[in-house]
Amino acid sequence: MEVCYNKLFKLLIDKGIKKTELRKMTGISPNTLTKLSNNEFVSMAVLVKICRQLNCDFGDIVEIVESPEYKTANPKG
Template sequence: MAVRYNKLWKILIDKKMKKKDLQEAAHITHYQMMKLARDENITTEIIGRICKALGCTPDEIMEFYDE
């Protein structure tokens, strides 16, 4: 099972935010942003920070799919 963050990028576009804006708002590192960009796994703590910063739930920023 793999993960995609396409929904996250759509939310950023809708909110007219850049990745750097999200990084600062959610207090996450550049390395963690790179993992998101590559659709790699991140911790639930980071997902929680992103959701809090954007005012959304995990299912609104990510989706799972079979490889």
């Protein structure tokens, strides 16, 4: 399973917020923003900061997707 932050970036577009603005609003590092952009895992604390600033819930900014490797290893699942 992998994470996908496309919902977060769509929400930012809808609210007219740039990624750099989000970084400043939340206090997250540039490296963390890069991880988000690359759909890499970030800490729960980062996700909480983002949700608080955007007044949303986890489901509004992240989704769990199946990785191609997982589908190959578990064809029924």
